[in-house]
Amino acid sequence: MKREAILLTAVLTIFLVRFLGSPLFIAIVASNSMNPTLRMGDLIIAYKDEPKVGDIVVWCYSPLYCIVHRVVEIRDSYIVTKGDANPYPDYPINPSCIVRVVYYTVPREFLSLILLSILFILIYVKRSQVIRLFNSVEKAPIISLSSIVILIILIISLFPISPSTRLGSVVKPRIELSKIEVEGNIILYYKIYGTEFSSIDSVILYSRYGVIQCNSYLLNKSVILVEVPTNFLETINEKGDMETYLKLNASLIYNGTLIGAYPIRFSFHDPSIELLNGSVIIRNPNPIKTPINITIYYAYKEGIEWSIETYRLYLDPGSTMKIDLTSYPYVYVKISYIVNGRLVTYKYEVMRNGSPV
Template identity: 30%
Template sequence: MNRVGLSIKRFFSNSSIYVPYVLLAILIVLVVSTFLSRFGYQSLFGVSVVISDSMEPALRRGDIVIYFRESFTLGDIVIYCLTPNHCIAHRVVDFMVLDTVNGDRLLIITKGDNVDSLDPPIEIEKIIGKVVFVMAREIWIPLLAVAVAYLVRDILKTLVLGYSYAILFIVIFATVLSVYSTIPRPINAEPVKPSLVRLAGVYFQLDSCTLSIRYINAIPMILTEVEVNSTKVDIVDFNPREIVVKPGEDLLRKAFEYREPLVIKIEALLNRVGRLSGEYPILIGGLDPQISFVNGILIARNLNCFPITINISIRYLDNNSWLWINRSYVIDGFSQIVIEPPKYAEIAYVYVYWLNQGEVKWLGLPMKIR
């Protein structure tokens, strides 16, 4: 038993000689890998210290994160660097594809768990790694203090600072500089002009006479102005992915009758990124009026939400003379008009004319036969 105890004691006594060299090797690998990743070179992993509260409670100020260069997906925490000494560790919340003249570019949308707004989109090439391990500040700070105390004790015992200790202190100093550097001035994102994303579509809702302007993306719209044919329109409903506006009735009537496209001009601010801007034409379709007779009375129903114009000509026989009545009527949306034949008409024929997409349509029917 005594021999075994002495052997174990001798092993730990001798192994303590190699502790500085093991620490030295580990620190050198960490420093080299971290510097490579910070300056845009390929590296397998790196280490960094959290210096903000934007990711609490997942990452707290003072925690150490170790990241590896590997694939990531929604929900992962990734690290990207704006400058070699200013990196951000945030969670991936969305991917987006930007259509450019040089082809499609994949962008990453990130967000801090402790903040409400999204980060500006970043290119996937700027991601230097995915966080795979977090060491709490309550663990690594005491360990570092113990390691430093151990080294100081050995230095005081030997009275001579060996080369290994000198190199070790240099590496520790470089590590601190690389992973806990001073915070630079804030970097302001430049607005992106013109549109950062394309609209998903502009849709006309025939039941409510509203225009729905939609786009699909993780970047919310925060302020929006919409014009229809150079006329500012009121916003009926608004959310970060859709704007609903209601154009004037006269604009809709002309668009339906004369095939005049509505030109939708939108100026929308995208959260912290840029703006969505452009003009988008849309044609307004609709239904023909419904013409019917009930007991010799003409009923013209407008099945659209916007007003339409109809022209009614009545040719009738009165006292052996053929006469004409010509009138124009504007029928409000989802409304109807009732036209009776002339009081003293012996015979009457009615002709109804209207426009649909620039095309003249008509219907002629006998209205009264003696």
């Protein structure tokens, strides 16, 4: 029993060193995710140190499980690891999750050879006690129970688990849409935590008049610009169906995907009309060409029949048009256009008896 107490003390020492924050960390690899560098059953010896890209580290994401993977990326707020045999990296983790950096490994064959050698040496040296042990019926259950307890403690001490790690320390990727700007084109602003956009796969606009595939660009890590085709904008302005829906499919780093569906409301503005010294000045504030119907009523003398001229002009986005009517002594102008599905008409007296009104 004295020898068993010594053995139990040694195993408990390994247990306490493992779980009481000692710089030394010993564990057995429990999977093949690090093949061929580390194989299942290999023994790792790790120390507390600052991890660098390329280091093999031990990190824990729950009180009962730790992972031994290689560091592939380090950022200010998170670290990314990956198993050498895994096709994709792990989720980003908080740097506080890193427990130790692996410095030494003992191959499983060598470890097994050491353990078997120790076992055979002990059996040979204590062969008389071993014989008495197997011949003793009364002591066998007691010795078996104590041996099982020692074995369980040893397995727990070496298996890659760590109850000292805090729950929730893993950086969970999160994306929030913070703002949408609609001025012809659409700009989507996001708040992003623990991930980034890697590409925009597709952006589709849905309306009662059809489905439109749009070009899109990443302006930075959290802002997406969607180019809306001009003919689509002209159609919804003419028809007055301002409500559309945008569906976005984007790829994120570390094999993530964002699928978003957002209601989009387009709104167009009335062109500004100004009378200035016998001229009519029209400005188009919209991101699309705006058709303007202009009817001019004019006469060269008071009391005679009015003449009529009609024009249909297209104002480019953001452009200004000036119509000089000073050549007519008497003139009225009627201007009509469609905005947001509404027909808007204005009539102005511009000149009277050769002078601007």
